[in-house]
Amino acid sequence: MSQYVLRRLLVAIPSLLGISAVLFFVLALAPGDPFSELATNPNVPPEVQAALRAKFGLDDPIYLRYLHWLSAMMHGDWGFSFVSRMNVDTLILQRLPTTLYVIGSAQILALLVAIPVGVYAATKPYSVFDQVANSLAFIGFSLPTFFTGILFILIFSVTLDWLPFVYSTDINATGIRWVLEMIRQAIMPVAVLGLFQAASMTRFVRSAMLDVIRLDYVTTARAKGLGQPKVIVKHVMRNAMIPVVTLIALQMPAVFGGAIVTEQIFRIPGIGSLLISSILSNDTPVVMAVTFVFACLVVLFNLIADVLYGWLDPRISLR
Amino acid sequence: MLDKELRSMIGKVKDGRMDRRAFIRRLAAVGLTAPLANQLLALGGVAMAQSPMVYKPTKRGGGGPLKLLWWQGPTLLNPHFATGTKDQDGSRLFYEPLASWDADGNLNPILAAEIPSVANGGLAADAKSVLWKIKPGVKWHDGKPLTADDFVFTWQYASDPATAAVSISTYGEITVEKVSDLSIRILFKTPTPFWANAFVGAYGCVLPKHLFADYKGSKSREAPNNLAPVGTGPYQFVEFKPGDMVRGRLNPDYHMPNRPHFDTIEMKGGGDAVSAARAVIQTGEFDFAWNMQVEDDVLLRLEKGGKGKTVYATGGDIEFIAINFTDPNTEIDGERSSMKTKHPILSDPNVRKALSLLVDRESVKKAIYGRAGRTTANYLNGPEKFVSKNTSWEFNIEKASKMLDDAGWKVGADGIREKDGKKFKLLYQTSTNGPRQKTQAIVKQACQKAGIDVELKSVVASVFFSSDVANPDTYPKFYADIEEFQIPMTQPDPALHMRRYISANVATKENKWQGQNFPRYVNKDYDAAIAAAETETDPVKRAALYIKCNDLLWKDTVFIPVMHRLKVEAAANALRPALSGWANETDNIQDWYREA
Numbered sequence: 001m002s003q004y005v006l007r008r009l010l011v012a013i014p015s016l017l018g019i020s021a022v023l024f025f026v027l028a029l030a031p032g033d034p035f036s037e038l039a040t041n042p043n044v045p046p047e048v049q050a051a052l053r054a055k056f057g058l059d060d061p062i063y064l065r066y067l068h069w070l071s072a073m074m075h076g077d078w079g080f081s082f083v084s085r086m087n088v089d090t091l092i093l094q095r096l097p098t099t100l101y102v103i104g105s106a107q108i109l110a111l112l113v114a115i116p117v118g119v120y121a122a123t124k125p126y127s128v129f130d131q132v133a134n135s136l137a138f139i140g141f142s143l144p145t146f147f148t149g150i151l152f153i154l155i156f157s158v159t160l161d162w163l164p165f166v167y168s169t170d171i172n173a174t175g176i177r178w179v180l181e182m183i184r185q186a187i188m189p190v191a192v193l194g195l196f197q198a199a200s201m202t203r204f205v206r207s208a209m210l211d212v213i214r215l216d217y218v219t220t221a222r223a224k225g226l227g228q229p230k231v232i233v234k235h236v237m238r239n240a241m242i243p244v245v246t247l248i249a250l251q252m253p254a255v256f257g258g259a260i261v262t263e264q265i266f267r268i269p270g271i272g273s274l275l276i277s278s279i280l281s282n283d284t285p286v287v288m289a290v291t292f293v294f295a296c297l298v299v300l301f302n303l304i305a306d307v308l309y310g311w312l313d314p315r316i317s318l319r
Numbered sequence: 320m321l322d323k324e325l326r327s328m329i330g331k332v333k334d335g336r337m338d339r340r341a342f343i344r345r346l347a348a349v350g351l352t353a354p355l356a357n358q359l360l361a362l363g364g365v366a367m368a369q370s371p372m373v374y375k376p377t378k379r380g381g382g383g384p385l386k387l388l389w390w391q392g393p394t395l396l397n398p399h400f401a402t403g404t405k406d407q408d409g410s411r412l413f414y415e416p417l418a419s420w421d422a423d424g425n426l427n428p429i430l431a432a433e434i435p436s437v438a439n440g441g442l443a444a445d446a447k448s449v450l451w452k453i454k455p456g457v458k459w460h461d462g463k464p465l466t467a468d469d470f471v472f473t474w475q476y477a478s479d480p481a482t483a484a485v486s487i488s489t490y491g492e493i494t495v496e497k498v499s500d501l502s503i504r505i506l507f508k509t510p511t512p513f514w515a516n517a518f519v520g521a522y523g524c525v526l527p528k529h530l531f532a533d534y535k536g537s538k539s540r541e542a543p544n545n546l547a548p549v550g551t552g553p554y555q556f557v558e559f560k561p562g563d564m565v566r567g568r569l570n571p572d573y574h575m576p577n578r579p580h581f582d583t584i585e586m587k588g589g590g591d592a593v594s595a596a597r598a599v600i601q602t603g604e605f606d607f608a609w610n611m612q613v614e615d616d617v618l619l620r621l622e623k624g625g626k627g628k629t630v631y632a633t634g635g636d637i638e639f640i641a642i643n644f645t646d647p648n649t650e651i652d653g654e655r656s657s658m659k660t661k662h663p664i665l666s667d668p669n670v671r672k673a674l675s676l677l678v679d680r681e682s683v684k685k686a687i688y689g690r691a692g693r694t695t696a697n698y699l700n701g702p703e704k705f706v707s708k709n710t711s712w713e714f715n716i717e718k719a720s721k722m723l724d725d726a727g728w729k730v731g732a733d734g735i736r737e738k739d740g741k742k743f744k745l746l747y748q749t750s751t752n753g754p755r756q757k758t759q760a761i762v763k764q765a766c767q768k769a770g771i772d773v774e775l776k777s778v779v780a781s782v783f784f785s786s787d788v789a790n791p792d793t794y795p796k797f798y799a800d801i802e803e804f805q806i807p808m809t810q811p812d813p814a815l816h817m818r819r820y821i822s823a824n825v826a827t828k829e830n831k832w833q834g835q836n837f838p839r840y841v842n843k844d845y846d847a848a849i850a851a852a853e854t855e856t857d858p859v860k861r862a863a864l865y866i867k868c869n870d871l872l873w874k875d876t877v878f879i880p881v882m883h884r885l886k887v888e889a890a891a892n893a894l895r896p897a898l899s900g901w902a903n904e905t906d907n908i909q910d911w912y913r914e915a
Contacts, residue, residue, distance in 0.1 A: 031787060
């Protein structure tokens with residue numbers, strides 16, 4: 001088992017190298033300038049802009065810049081942001097907790113909605129409940145998050161004035177008030193993200209359950225006189241969850257990406273909004289670091305999914 | 320009232336020991352009116368107060384939290400690294416300059432004991448030096464006293480090329496010497512009529528020598544205080560997350576009486592302009608939002624049930640269409656728009672004039688800018704004394720068509736004009752943003768009616784304004800026939816604004832397109848007028864020279880001015896922000912307060 005994990009990790013290294021090279025060259029070839037804001041400022045002669053470019057090595061050949069970046073990365077130096085003039089790892093660590101809090105809560109909400117609804121809908125296919133759940137699920141993943149986000153803001157912030165729509169990382173409160181405030185401001189973004197995720201997951205859980213429910217061993221379990229809840233929870237769900245686990249694990253990195261839009265709408269200072277603003281200001285080191293983290297996450301969650309397989313289904317052995 | 324007593328009272332007002340209103344009240348008691356009292360203060364060297372702004376709070380603090388929303392948050396907090404205004408705005412909460420500009424373009428002392436003038440011996444008669452007196456008793460947030468050494472150090476720090484400060488242009492050409500512990504002298508190489516540049520405004524913030532002394536030059540990026548400012552400003556630094564938020568709290572030792580009014584300050588970043596407007600005007604979650612680049616009818620809709628409103632500040636920002644005097648379609652020695660070429664269509668002055676007649680500024684104002692713009696025929700729109708009265712614009716398709724006919728451009732079979740077998744076709748480029756694309760559409764429509772075929776192109780802002788020499792789409796390369804953007808006026812003086820278009824500044828391959836004269840305009844009269852203005856110390860003659868320059872730009876149709884743009888902000892109804900079109904939004908943050 002540990003050998004298997006190690007081997008998988010070793011295989012990941014060349015693929016990560018490849019990913020980083022492609023990313024770097026694409027970013028380097030993209031036009032733009034982190035110092036373009038200086039251009040229309042009549043107080044700043046253009047030489048200043050050019051001098052800054054030279055200082056940050058933007059005029060070096062691309063392959064040299066890549067090698068610099070790579071060797072620094074090997075030494076654990078994530079690089080230095082052109083725009084903030086600080087280390088990239090500090091920037092990312094500042095924003096990681098917020099992202100994890102919002103995305104984590106959204107994923108948990110999605111699971112809490114999707115599994116019970118999906119399972120119940122599968123036990124009573126084509127019932128009224130199933131039809132309603134299905135329709136809602138379709139609506140849920142057809143509506144983009146930027147639409148539902150703005151809709152929520154219009155309803156709950158502008159019209160009803162119940163919830164704040166600007167996420168604040170510093171709340172002037174302590175103890176229980178602080179906790180309540182944190183929850184209050186996270187309600188809308190978590191609901192938007194969570195329900196969007198839940199919609200597709202519900203469909204997935206339902207179809208996985210339906211596949212298993214028809215199998216012979218389930219009929220046997222029922223024939224032995226086991227109660228319906230026991231059959232569903234102990235026999236059907238365990239097998240049906242295997243593809244669902246894969247889906248969730250492989251979706252995790254995509255969730256980070258999907259959260260970018262939500263983070264922009266609610267001004268959540270997470271990794272996603274850092275990525276967007278860095279792309280817009282051509283802050284290559286930051287974009288590079290964030291996308292590279294995403295790439296590592298994809299590799300990592302693939303591995304986690306495989307390990308979970310073995311645990312859920314002993315027939316799958318990892319060698 | 321005795322003359323001596325009056326003088327000492329003016330002195331008190333000057334260094335902040337007495338508030339202006341108290342002075343006016345005292346004079347009213349002996350039968351002098353407020354305007355007269357104000358005149359007396361002005362004669363005594365106290366800058367005019369901004370007419371709508373009177374600072375009311377009578378004690379320090381008690382204003383609760385001030386919540387600001389910048390839809391692009393500050394990414395760094397060292398004023399000398401600030402690439403954009405957002406970074407200057409964030410830094411300015413903690414750091415201060417000697418003086419800042421008010422709404423009328425007057426200087427207000429901040430760290431200065433008084434504004435230098437010829438009368439108080441601050442300004443040398445030859446305009447080659449200026450003596451600044453520093454207000455006594457000012458402390459850095461860590462308790463150390465502010466002295467002349469800090470100013471001399473800031474000059475050394477910013478003028479060192481290895482520091483890579485963006486303010487190098489302000490400090491690189493001057494010398495700063497210490498006269499005493501509380502006064503400095505700035506020396507200029509040539510007579511400099513506009514002396515209020517170094518230590519004034521956005522790039523004027525002074526850094527504490529004792530914290531930055533080890534981080535001058537190539538080590539500048541390692542200074543821990545780049546991210547944790549220690550200044551003299553009204554608020555002390557608490558916390559900073561780049562791009563997300565900056566927080567500060569009231570500075571109990573602040574050097575101005577009864578200021579600041581707010582107990583804490585928070586500047587939140589991110590999102591977009593429309594939702595920022597909504598958070599201030601509609602839901603009241605924030606007190607103030609910056610730079611409302613939103614179409615006016617959207618703002619009007621938000622204001623209907625409002626907890627806030629839009630506020631405006633007038634400066635000299637000009638949105639224009641620039642005309643290329645060279646040929647963008649012919650390449651000579653690896654360079655298009657080369658000085659060795661002439662534009663095949665637009666080098667005819669009558670054609671340029673006709674084009675100017677086809678820009679419907681009134682429609683642009685109605686459809687896009689609304690209250691945030693004023694139609695103008697001038698490139699130079701402020702301060703008032705520099706504004707030309709000799710120009711006027713009109714929108715007239717018939718007149719333009721006739722001019723084009725006379726110039727030999729006849730309408731062809733396809734409705735497009737042609738001359739000597741050449742079609743009248745223009746490429747019109749600008750940066751990508753809603754209002755600019757709408758303006759393009761309005762201009763294109765009028766041009767079509769006059770038989771001109773206009774091709775529109777929009778370039779992402781970070782590319783359009785990039786200094787990347789390899790990129791063909793930048794505005795200084797000007798590989799198009801006409802282009803539209805805005806040049807902001809960052810100080811109430813036209814010197815830098817007008818200097819751009821002298822012939823020595825033409826953007827060419829040779830200077831890596833760093834010359835600021837992107838229209839490639841060459842005119843000896845213009846060069847001469849600029850040269851004369853730059854050493855002219857008589858303010859009236861100097862203003863006349865700049866007006867002449869503006870009129871030359873208009874007469875030769877180098878630019879088609881589209882809109883004199885105002886600064887637009889959103890503020891809560893009770894908030895009284897001290898804003899100026901000549902300064903950044905936070906440049907007078909110490910004077911902000913909330914009506915009870």
